[in-house]
Amino acid sequence: xxxxxxxxxxxxxxxxxxxxxxxxxxxxxxxxxxxxxxxxxxxxxxxxxxxxxxxxxxxxxxxxxxxxxxxxxxxxxxxxxxxxxxxxxxxxxxxxxxxxxxxxxxxxxxxxxxxxxxxxxxxxxxxxxxxxxxxxxxxxxxxxxxxxxxxxxxxxxxxxxxxxxxxxxxxxxxxxxxxxxxxxxxxxxxxxxxxxxxxxxxxxxxxxxxxxxxxxxxxxxxxxxxxxxxxxxxxxxxxxxxxxxxxxxxxxxxxxxxxxxxxxxxxxxxxxxxxxxxxxxxxxxxxxxxxxxxxxxxxxxxxxxxxxxxxxxxxxxxxxxxxxxxxxxxxxxxxxxxxxxxxx
Amino acid sequence: xxxxxxxxxxxxxxxxxxxxxxxxxxxxxxxxxxxxxxxxxxxxxxxxxxxxxxxxxxxxxxxxxxxxxxxxxxxxxxxxxxxxxxxxxxxxxxxxxxxxxxxxxxxxxxxxxxxxxxxxxxxxxxxxxxxxxxxxxxxxxxxxxxxxxxxxxxxxxxxxxxxxxxxxxxxxxxxxxxxxxxxxxxxxxxxxxxxxxxxxxxxxxxxxxxxxxxxxxxxxxxxxxxxxxxxxxxxxxxxxxxxxxxxxxxxxxxxxxxxxxxxxxxxxxxxxxxxxxxxxxxxxxxxxxxxxxxxxxxxxxxxxxxxxxxxxxxxxxxxxxxxxxxxxxxxxxxxxxxxxxxxxxxxxxxxxxxxxxxxxxxxxxxxxxx
Numbered sequence: 257x258x259x260x261x262x263x264x265x266x267x268x269x270x271x272x273x274x275x276x277x278x279x280x281x282x283x284x285x286x287x288x289x290x291x292x293x294x295x296x297x298x299x300x301x302x303x304x305x306x307x308x309x310x311x312x313x314x315x316x317x318x319x320x321x322x323x324x325x326x327x328x329x330x331x332x333x334x335x336x337x338x339x340x341x342x343x344x345x346x347x348x349x350x351x352x353x354x355x356x357x358x359x360x361x362x363x364x365x366x367x368x369x370x371x372x373x374x375x376x377x378x379x380x381x382x383x384x385x386x387x388x389x390x391x392x393x394x395x396x397x398x399x400x401x402x403x404x405x406x407x408x409x410x411x412x413x414x415x416x417x418x419x420x421x422x423x424x425x426x427x428x429x430x431x432x433x434x435x436x437x438x439x440x441x442x443x444x445x446x447x448x449x450x451x452x453x454x455x456x457x458x459x460x461x462x463x464x465x466x467x468x469x470x471x472x473x474x475x476x477x478x479x480x481x482x483x484x485x486x487x488x489x490x491x492x493x494x495x496x497x498x499x500x501x502x503x504x505x506x507x508x509x510x511x512x513x514x515x516x517x518x519x520x521x522x523x524x525x526x527x528x529x530x531x532x533x534x535x536x537x538x539x540x541x542x543x544x545x546x547x548x549x550x551x552x553x554x555x556x557x558x559x560x561x562x563x564x565x566x567x568x569x570x571x572x573x574x575x576x577x578x579x580x581x582x583x584x585x586x587x588x589x590x591x592x593x594x595x596x597x598x599x600x
Numbered sequence: 601x602x603x604x605x606x607x608x609x610x611x612x613x614x615x616x617x618x619x620x621x622x623x624x625x626x627x628x629x630x631x632x633x634x635x636x637x638x639x640x641x642x643x644x645x646x647x648x649x650x651x652x653x654x655x656x657x658x659x660x661x662x663x664x665x666x667x668x669x670x671x672x673x674x675x676x677x678x679x680x681x682x683x684x685x686x687x688x689x690x691x692x693x694x695x696x697x698x699x700x701x702x703x704x705x706x707x708x709x710x711x712x713x714x715x716x717x718x719x720x721x722x723x724x725x726x727x728x729x730x731x732x733x734x735x736x737x738x739x740x741x742x743x744x745x746x747x748x749x750x751x752x753x754x755x756x757x758x759x760x761x762x763x764x765x766x767x768x769x770x771x772x773x774x775x776x777x778x779x780x781x782x783x784x785x786x787x788x789x790x791x792x793x794x795x796x797x798x799x800x801x802x803x804x805x806x807x808x809x810x811x812x813x814x815x816x817x818x819x820x821x822x823x824x825x826x827x828x829x830x831x832x833x834x835x836x837x838x839x840x841x842x843x844x845x846x847x848x849x850x851x852x853x854x855x856x857x858x859x860x861x862x863x864x865x866x867x868x869x870x871x872x873x874x875x876x877x878x879x880x881x882x883x884x885x886x887x888x889x890x891x892x893x894x895x896x897x898x899x900x901x902x903x904x905x906x907x908x909x910x911x912x913x914x915x916x917x918x919x920x921x922x923x924x925x926x927x928x929x930x931x932x933x934x935x936x937x938x939x940x941x942x943x944x945x946x947x948x949x950x951x952x953x954x955x956x957x958x959x960x961x962x963x964x965x966x967x968x969x970x
Contacts, residue, residue, distance in 0.1 A: 319810050321970045341812050349810035353803035357610065359617040371606035372811040416807075 269296035272456035278327030302471035310480040348417030358402035373420035407438025427459040464568035499540030504559040505531040607821025625787035641771025647677035650688040650700035657708025777931030778904035787833035792826035793887035830867035868955030876962040
């Protein structure tokens with residue numbers, strides 16, 4: 257876990273969610289193994305992890321959908337085990353699947369959920385109008401849900417979760433299955449909701465970019481345990497080497513490796529193919545400048561040179577040790593930079 | 601209460617937006633009523649009977665005249681002349697004719713001499729309906745020939761006077777109660793079984809469970825919606841089926857009330873039973889796979905098609921606990937017999953009790969969590 261992120265999340269602002277050594281067992285299988293974290297009010301908190309890591313189990317325990325085997329979870333100050341009804345009144349939950357009724361209109365879907373939350377009739381109308389505006393579906397109010405596009409249906413799901421003005425919003429993979437444009441629209445919408453409604457959000461996602469752009473803090477879960485927690489920046493800094501420089505010399509020479517290792521900030525050098533090297537460095541810009549100078553002095557020509565920042569993908573793979581499990585069947589071309597202390 | 605009604609509202613809006621459920625729950629029972637009602641119970645006509653006349657005397661002619669009268673009047677069969685008894689028998693076996701009557705040599709003489717005259721009748725008893733009908737007609741012909749020309753002033757044989765309480769009940773009318781029950785069962789099976797599990801597997805219930813709705817509100821809401829759908833199906837089929845079968849009691853207030861009570865009680869019983877069966881099921885294939893099994897297990901032992909009195913003991917035991925038995929008995933009592941509330945009070949009591957008991961057990965088994 258990076259720094260004191262868990263404590264800091266709760267320290268600055270009041271806690272909206274507090275999870276303390278929570279465990280979920282199914283027979284002999286332990287899906288969640290004593291996970292602890294807290295989410296501050298107004299924060300967007302991301303749960304990242306491969307398939308089967310325990311993200312959905314965690315979110316279901318926090319939303320009272322499944323009982324915890326051990327440990328404690330407080331949501332909006334209420335114990336989910338002892339006072340589930342109080343928790344349910346204060347949270348909005350968007351499951352992964354699109355569960356709005358395709359045969360009902362947008363308004364009818366929202367109205368039925370407002371009734372399930374016992375929103376008074378006068379307030380119901382206002383809330384429906386307000387959430388439809390927030391998700392930009394006002395003009396589709398009377399449309400049958402089955403006529404909406406995937407992105408619009410996802411926005412309707414989000415509106416449905418907000419129709420009773422919850423304080424805490426749980427979203428299970430809110431952009432799964434959306435095209436990139438719709439995904440960006442949902443991100444913008446969630447950011448707006450956060451600022452307009454002072455919502456605390458906890459979301460699970462498979463998309464590193466989504467977590468990077470949306471979340472104030474991220475927890476990476478794997479095999480039911482919390483393996484990293486922090487802001488996206490903290491997590492990126494926690495991975496050795498801030499930048500990766502990729503250089504391709506026109507001429508191969510056995511001395512390139514040794515020369516590259518002597519450059520400032522370089523932590524490791526990995527030979528990929530003839531004349532092609534991946535250089536892990538704490539300062540991409542300085543290493544690049546020195547590399548160009550070195551090539552000029554030696555009269556060597558560079559075929560290509562690129563500098564990359566550490567991404568959450570690197571962080572994810574660093575902590576979970578692989579790509580997302582549902583992508584493992586695809587050919588993986590990306591090679592991880594070696595960990596500090598390991599030979600390339 | 602409002603939350604429970606929200607569940608009902610959602611179900612009913614879906615029900616009316618998507619008429620498939622309504623149409624499908626009515627289609628099969630109506631088809632059954634029309635096809636089975638017309639296929640079964642009708643009079644057999646147009647059979648072919650071979651006549652092998654070895655006698656050719658006056659009594660044989662009298663017999664053949666009687667057959668000719670049948671061929672032009674009630675048309676149960678027409679006769680075909682055969683010379684060979686062996687050929688006639690072979691043609692019965694191969695299905696070219698449905699029966700063969702053999703008039704032996706010396707038949708007329710034996711009739712006049714009152715010397716035990718006999719006629720032979722070869723039938724294909726692999727088809728009991730046709731052979732039974734032909735045998736019946738032949739027996740009527742023989743009885744008519746045996747009857748004395750002058751009736752005695754004082755009858756010396758015991759006669760049975762049959763009094764039919766109700767007007768002629770054709771097979772379509774007989775099927776109507778079973779058809780109404782079947783329509784309600786299909787409505788409950790689709791609305792309360794298949795759609796319930798489909799909603800569960802699509803995550804709709806997960807959405808409900810994340811709201812503050814209580815377990816009882818959720819259970820009663822879903823069951824109330826299912827019961828309303830079954831009641832609507834029951835009413836539709838009672839009206840449509842009664843008009844098709846020519847049953848007029850639906851236009852009289854008291855039977856109408858009795859029918860409504862029966863429909864209400866049946867919908868409760870069927871819904872409770874279905875909810876109990878499906879309360880812990882998650883696989884959408886299960887209700888589809890069990891549809892036919894349940895139909896056979898519940899519908900046929902109920903006396904809908906054949907009287908319970910003819911069943912072996914184990915089948916009668918199923919009939920005793922089968923809600924279909926009481927539902928069909930009650931519908932028969934009102935639709936065919938106009939028996940009033942006295943005739944259906946036990947059926948109503950059983951069905952309501954069964955519905956409440958199964959619903960309460962199901963509510964206990966229902967999990968408020970995933």
